[in-house]
Amino acid sequence: MTGGQIAGAATLPSAPPAMPLQDTVLLPERLGELTGLDGFGLGGELLATFLAAFIVGNLMLAMTGVAGPWAKRKITAAFTDRIAVNRLGPAGLFIILADSVRLLSKELVIPENADRPAYDLAPIVVASSALLGFAVIPMGSGIHLADPEVGLAYVFAVSGIASLGLVMAGYASSNKYSLLGGLRAVAQNIAYEIPLVITGMSIVIFAGTLQLGEIVSAQAKPLLTIAGISIPSWYALVNPFAFVLFLVANFAEVGRNPFDTPEAPTEIVAGYQTEYSSVYFVLIYLGEFLHIFLGGAIIATIFLGGPAGPGPAALGIVWFIIKIWAVFFATQWLRSAVPRVRIDQLIEIGWKGLLVLSFANLVLTAVIVGLIA
Amino acid sequence: MCVRFEPSNVTEMNDWIAIGALALVGVLIPFGMMAVSYLLRPTVPETSKRATYESGEIPTGGTRIRFNIQYYMVALLFVVFDIETVLLFPWAVAYQDALAADIPLVRALGPMLLFVAILLVGLAWAWRTGAVQWARTPRQLESDRP
Numbered sequence: 115m116t117g118g119q120i121a122g123a124a125t126l127p128s129a130p131p132a133m134p135l136q137d138t139v140l141l142p143e144r145l146g147e148l149t150g151l152d153g154f155g156l157g158g159e160l161l162a163t164f165l166a167a168f169i170v171g172n173l174m175l176a177m178t179g180v181a182g183p184w185a186k187r188k189i190t191a192a193f194t195d196r197i198a199v200n201r202l203g204p205a206g207l208f209i210i211l212a213d214s215v216r217l218l219s220k221e222l223v224i225p226e227n228a229d230r231p232a233y234d235l236a237p238i239v240v241a242s243s244a245l246l247g248f249a250v251i252p253m254g255s256g257i258h259l260a261d262p263e264v265g266l267a268y269v270f271a272v273s274g275i276a277s278l279g280l281v282m283a284g285y286a287s288s289n290k291y292s293l294l295g296g297l298r299a300v301a302q303n304i305a306y307e308i309p310l311v312i313t314g315m316s317i318v319i320f321a322g323t324l325q326l327g328e329i330v331s332a333q334a335k336p337l338l339t340i341a342g343i344s345i346p347s348w349y350a351l352v353n354p355f356a357f358v359l360f361l362v363a364n365f366a367e368v369g370r371n372p373f374d375t376p377e378a379p380t381e382i383v384a385g386y387q388t389e390y391s392s393v394y395f396v397l398i399y400l401g402e403f404l405h406i407f408l409g410g411a412i413i414a415t416i417f418l419g420g421p422a423g424p425g426p427a428a429l430g431i432v433w434f435i436i437k438i439w440a441v442f443f444a445t446q447w448l449r450s451a452v453p454r455v456r457i458d459q460l461i462e463i464g465w466k467g468l469l470v471l472s473f474a475n476l477v478l479t480a481v482i483v484g485l486i487a
Numbered sequence: 488m489c490v491r492f493e494p495s496n497v498t499e500m501n502d503w504i505a506i507g508a509l510a511l512v513g514v515l516i517p518f519g520m521m522a523v524s525y526l527l528r529p530t531v532p533e534t535s536k537r538a539t540y541e542s543g544e545i546p547t548g549g550t551r552i553r554f555n556i557q558y559y560m561v562a563l564l565f566v567v568f569d570i571e572t573v574l575l576f577p578w579a580v581a582y583q584d585a586l587a588a589d590i591p592l593v594r595a596l597g598p599m600l601l602f603v604a605i606l607l608v609g610l611a612w613a614w615r616t617g618a619v620q621w622a623r624t625p626r627q628l629e630s631d632r633p
Binding site (some may be wrong): 141142143159160162164166167168169172175215219220221222224226227237241242243245246248250259260261262267268285287288289290292293297300305307308311312315316318319324383388389393396397456457458461462464465466469470473476477481483484485 | 517523538550556562571576586592603610620
């Protein structure tokens, strides 16, 4: 019995079985076949790859568009017993278009003491670094841009670039609130990055690989069967403690309540984005939302079985988006329900609480896996 | 070393091309938005408009100031732990395989435990010296008093 388990666990990463959820064909190749572009040699392949990247990028942009001007207001309104946007279109949905035009047509006011190249680059860094992470996320229904072997490490690495953008924004604005906001953002991101990665590592122990496609297919195995219903071994069920740790660290990492000290409106106006207006503000805002969704995508991928769900595998993207939105909804729920912690409390929670707990989780997971095997 | 175009090799190359393509899209989207905004937005220069925002008051002093050393302390601590995570990733990937290959638990797990223990000594030091405690508790303030 135990021997079989060991062998099963060991051969898991190297043997790709015909899992219904695992798409071995990535989106660029699939598009290449679909459009006949792969018949045009390298140029056609590159075009198909670019097309695939364009689809993934705009899918995320569309989700941010729905979340920022519309869903966020609706959710907060529901929590505070209001109605919120309801004038334009069904359920106020056209506010998305109206708001994007409104925000983009604002005058761009650049503060006189701004450090120009850095001030202009910061919004671009924040927005594009958040988008980069989605390249390796398996979203189901064949929407999976790339599946490198270092997948999980790559996601953590690129999501860390945003800190650079935030400190650039904070420092180059030449505003005291911005400076404080930028410093806080970095102190917070680096404090919670480590619990995040360490907890992710405890999942890597189970999966035995960093490749996100493999991590997803490893979760398709049944954990146990109750009354004929097979429960998949989603790592949130295998190790709920790690799931909670990761969730908390993720909320801090994307700077949401109760950890939204970098832009605490009652303390430092709007933090690093105080001096940003017009399209620059839109880009920073976009980057923040993309980061929430990227966090949700990582959680869905390594804890909630990625695009897995009832029904045919073609529904994968629907389940995946539902899981991402569940995490987004949780951030908005906390925004309405939980008070903000002070910056010194935040640092202590990170370094004295979550870091120690995440190491305990890692060591315990390793010991338990070692003893069972 | 020659590059052989085995199927695995080709997909590995495609992976990074795809990531590069998304990076290109990730830069094109902001620039596209900036171009649209450039066409739409008005420009009404006004002298006081560009003043640094300081809650409506006339801004005093610059921003290039010395800020709290605390931020450096946690950044230093971060560097140590971040490098450590990079070094632990290969271990996490290989752990199950090592157990399956009948390598004794002490050899598979022991070095990692020792490594983490050394790091935790560093954390304990930072904890004791107060690098990760930014505010003093009333009791600490009391004991500081001569």
